[in-house]
Amino acid sequence: MTKKIYYSSPYTKEWETIINKTFIKEDKYFVILEETAFYPTGGGQPHDTGTINGIEVLDVFTDENGEIVHMTERLPDTIQAFCSLNWRRRFEHMQHHSGQHLLSAVCYTLFNAKTVSFHLGQDNVTIDLEISELNHSQMEKIEQIANEEIYHNKLIHTYYVTSEKLAKIPLLKMPKVTENIRIVEIEGIEYNACGGTHVLRTGEIGIIKLIKAEKQKGMVRLFFKCGLRALQELNEGQQILGMIAAKFNTGRKEVIDRIDKWEEEKKRLESELSKAKDENNAYLAKELLLKKEEDFLFHVFEDKTLNEIKDLAIMMANDHNLFILFASSLENKAVAVHNGTKNVSCGKFLKEHLGSFNGRGGGSDKSAQASFPTLEDTLNFIDASRRELLKNILD
Numbered sequence: 001m002t003k004k005i006y007y008s009s010p011y012t013k014e015w016e017t018i019i020n021k022t023f024i025k026e027d028k029y030f031v032i033l034e035e036t037a038f039y040p041t042g043g044g045q046p047h048d049t050g051t052i053n054g055i056e057v058l059d060v061f062t063d064e065n066g067e068i069v070h071m072t073e074r075l076p077d078t079i080q081a082f083c084s085l086n087w088r089r090r091f092e093h094m095q096h097h098s099g100q101h102l103l104s105a106v107c108y109t110l111f112n113a114k115t116v117s118f119h120l121g122q123d124n125v126t127i128d129l130e131i132s133e134l135n136h137s138q139m140e141k142i143e144q145i146a147n148e149e150i151y152h153n154k155l156i157h158t159y160y161v162t163s164e165k166l167a168k169i170p171l172l173k174m175p176k177v178t179e180n181i182r183i184v185e186i187e188g189i190e191y192n193a194c195g196g197t198h199v200l201r202t203g204e205i206g207i208i209k210l211i212k213a214e215k216q217k218g219m220v221r222l223f224f225k226c227g228l229r230a231l232q233e234l235n236e237g238q239q240i241l242g243m244i245a246a247k248f249n250t251g252r253k254e255v256i257d258r259i260d261k262w263e264e265e266k267k268r269l270e271s272e273l274s275k276a277k278d279e280n281n282a283y284l285a286k287e288l289l290l291k292k293e294e295d296f297l298f299h300v301f302e303d304k305t306l307n308e309i310k311d312l313a314i315m316m317a318n319d320h321n322l323f324i325l326f327a328s329s330l331e332n333k334a335v336a337v338h339n340g341t342k343n344v345s346c347g348k349f350l351k352e353h354l355g356s357f358n359g360r361g362g363g364s365d366k367s368a369q370a371s372f373p374t375l376e377d378t379l380n381f382i383d384a385s386r387r388e389l390l391k392n393i394l395d
Contacts, residue, residue, distance in 0.1 A: 002068045003035035006048075007158070007182070010094065010197045012037045013087045022075045031070045037085055040068055044118035045093055045196045050085040052076055090197065092228055096120050097196040098156055098186075099205045099226035100127060105190035106146045107222075111138060114172060116219060125229075126221050134213040134220045146208045153203035155187040209233060281312050289320065295342070297324045298386045300379065306333040306369065313337040314367070325385055332378045335369045344389065353388070357381040
């Protein structure tokens with residue numbers, strides 16, 4: 001059985017050992033070492049990466065026999081192995097796992113919120129708490145107390161206990177295993193049965209920064225980052241804030257006021273634009289009505305989008321009891337609309353005729369739309385539809 005250096009010496013970055021076994025399965029390469037510092041995925045903590053004789057370690061897991069297996073890019077050529085750990089990745093995992101223990105303890109102490117699960121991903125780190133909600137004020141309190149405990153630089157002990165001794169330890173959640181029970185103790189704060197890797201003191205967590213809280217199936221999912229990742233998050237936030245402040249030509253503290261004023265101005269301009277569009281559509285509608293044929297109106301617009309011609313078509317169909325077929329040569333799209341008084345189904349008509357013009361689309365009896373690969377297809381469809389619709393009514 002492989003010796004687990006990640007437990008006995010969690011700060012080991014490089015080591016030499018012997019390769020006990022190699023094998024290939026489903027075109028993938030696997031290595032079993034005599035001793036390893038590569039942590040396998042488990043307990044919410046992802047696996048370590050690094051190299052064995054310069055060969056990338058892609059995955060580390062525990063097999064059904066309890067053996068630690070390393071999946072590599074290829075098999076090593078020698079039985080001797082020089083191993084190197086991706087230390088930044090490992091240390092980030094240690095910071096977050098210890099940070100999670102501390103954060104969970106604070107959440108329970110302050111609000112009686114037990115941690116149900118822990119997820120440590122590349123982008124997001126979360127705990128799920130047995131609490132119905134967590135407001136901003138509560139989050140600020142949690143963050144403050146957790147970081148104060150970091151500054152106290154408490155020792156973090158890891159050790160194994162028997163099931164008899166375990167009964168005397170105040171654990172919130174009892175482990176499922178009955179042998180080789182490993183305890184992680186943050187001095188004076190909490191005890192937890194855990195198989196992960198941890199820093200030696202809370203000071204090495206660096207900082208705990210809460211990101212957000214979301215309701216999740218009757219609980220709260222709390223997003224957070226620790227140490228190096230938290231610093232990166234804060235730096236990126238400061239950079240973005242600085243860029244926004246520069247865009248508004250103001251100081252960082254005045255950004256919110258400037259955004260509020262910008263939103264007010266935006267709403268005012270949108271209202272004016274909407275009014276102008278309505279006035280323009282009313283004028284345009286008068287011009288287009290001169291082109292109606294019986295109860296039909298056909299037109300191709302060179303400078304309007306599908307949404308614009310659709311809004312105009314709906315307005316005119318309702319106001320003037322017309323069957324309207326408009327197209328946009330700007331987007332090679334078309335829309336058919338009437339107010340429900342016509343015996344032509346817009347969706348059915350398009351479905352029956354689009355294929356001849358390489359078009360795609362559909363809709364309901366009162367409204368349908370289509371798109372075409374080329375302007376030629378669009379114009380040919382409008383022309384052929386005009387002839388077909390007028391022929392039916394004139395006949």
